[in-house]
Amino acid sequence: MSKTRLAVIGAGVIGRTHIDRICRSGNLTLAGIADPSEAGQVLARSLNVAWFNDYRSLLDTAKPQGAIVATPNATHVEIATDCLRRGIPALIEKPVADTVAEAQHLVSAQAQFRTPVLVGHHRRHNPINRRARDILRDGHLGRVVAASAFAMFLKPDAYFDVEWRRQAGGGPILINLIHDIDMLRFLVGEIVSVQAVASNAVRGFEVEDTAAAVLRFANGALGTVMVSDAGTSPWCWDFCAGEQIQYPRQNVQSHFITGTQGSLSLPDLALWNYRGERHWHAEMTREQTAGHQGDPYECQLQHFKAVIDGSETPLCSALDGLRTLQATLAVREAAATGQSASCTLPAILSME
Ligand SMILES: NC(=O)c1ccc[n+]([C@@H]2O[C@H](COP(=O)([O-])OP(=O)(O)OC[C@H]3O[C@@H](n4cnc5c(N)ncnc54)[C@H](O)[C@@H]3O)[C@@H](O)[C@H]2O)c1
Known part of the structure; x- marks a missing residue:
């Protein structure tokens, strides 16, 4: 069986994660790296692979x-469009673009060149989230009424030595919370409006260090999300889900979804409901769903291969990337x- 040949554009932190997974896979091979550094x-x-400046x-x-495409955000759309123009499917790192207008260009380019785009919201590929979505779709929770996500962690002071991370746009809303917003969109549905407050009271930089938002979903559910990079806390997906070894794993939960039935x-996939009488004085049961483990970056690359082969449609399309960016910018x-x-x-x- 011939291996699928993937190129990596941008070999920084996340580009190297992809390169590592490609090199370890049995059915993918690295066709080359483009990174001027x-x-x-x-x-x-x-x-021992071909290197390109351009x-x-x-x-x-x-x-x-x-x-x-694993380059800085502002370059995503131009580079991805150049791929699509050549008929080459693109896996674009999140956020899909810097602005909704730019993301719109990409959605149009994808249609124009009839070549697929997968946006790198890797948590969608985590087997835990795939299983959670099945649980929701199978109606185990009934109608969703509320969802809550925590993204609180302590970034080291040295992280802020880089100037753009202290300026507007460089903060935890766009860098971190976007993952939780995408996860909630994936599990609960479309977000239609957002109310929010942000604070820079702890670090005192131009950019926020903490933010809280209330979300309204199209299906009528409400949500809350909290993000802070200045709090000492174990409550964040990266710690609980154990996706990346650089974050010591914590045995706590970060996301909670409540429906009329359960x-x-x-990430523990514990399901709470009533077996007999259904009201707040009755006993609740806690059902532990079987563990679902898997490296989401590896799963994402296998899905990208299937998208290239034409056997699957993108789990996170350019339009999905746009909607997640839009909701995050709305915060x-x-x-x-x-x-x-x-x-x-x-x-x-909406007319397309
Ligand atoms: N999904 C995730 O878990 C995750 C994690 C980190 C970063 N990201 C996203 O990935 C992207 C890159 O982030 P990073 O942390 O790897 O950044 P980085 O600064 O570590 O790496 C970016 C690389 O792109 C290269 N580059 C810049 N312009 C280029 C061009 N025109 N052509 C080729 N290479 C070019 C740079 O030389 C650098 O090596 C960002 O959009 C970021 O939001 C996603």
Whole structure:
């Protein structure tokens, strides 16, 4: 069986994660690396793969079957569009773009070039979340009424030595909370409006260190999300779910979904409901769903291969990436204005 040839554009922190998973896989192979940095060139040499200063040369010379775009946010749409123009499917790191307008260009490009885009919201590929979605779809929770997510952790002071991380846009709403917003969209449904407050009281930088938001979902459910990079806390998906070894694992939960018939906590997938009488004086049962383990980055790459082969459609499309970005930007907007921010689909897309 021939291996699917993937190129990686941008070999920084997350690009190396993808490269590592490609190199360890049995059915994928690295077609080349494009990254103008010296570190990128050194990495390509150490792996004995072709290195390119310019990603366009990589696309035209190596002719990969798929490309992973793992460059800074502002470059995602231009690079991905160049892939699509050549008929090369793209896995684009999150956020799909810097702005909703840019993301819209990508949605249009995908339609124009009839080539698929997968956005790298990797948590969707975690078997825990796939199982949670099945539990919800099978109606075990009844109608969802509320969902809550915690994303609280302590970033080291040195993290803020880099200037952009102290400025507007460089904070935990766009960098971290976006993952939780996407997870809630994946599990609960579309978000239609957001109210929020943000604070920089602890670190005192221009950017927020803490934010709280209230979400309204299209299906009528309500949600709350809390994010802070200045709190000492174990309550965040990265710690609880054990997706990445650089975060010591904590045996607590970070996400909670309540429906009319039951509740689900994550990542432990414990299902709470009533067996007999159903009211707050009755005994509740706690059902432990079988453990679901798997490296979401590996699962995401296997899904990308299936998207390239045409056997699966993207689990996180360009439009999904746009809607998640839009809801996340709405948290920032609502916090800045003190007004509720709506997340309606841009008119041009609702007509497509
Ligand atoms: N899904 C996740 O878990 C996750 C985690 C971290 C970062 N990210 C996302 O991945 C992207 C990259 O983040 P990072 O932390 O790896 O950043 P990084 O700064 O570590 O790496 C970016 C790399 O891109 C290279 N680059 C810049 N412009 C380029 C171009 N035009 N062509 C080729 N290479 C170019 C840089 O030289 C650098 O090596 C961001 O969008 C970020 O939000 C996702």
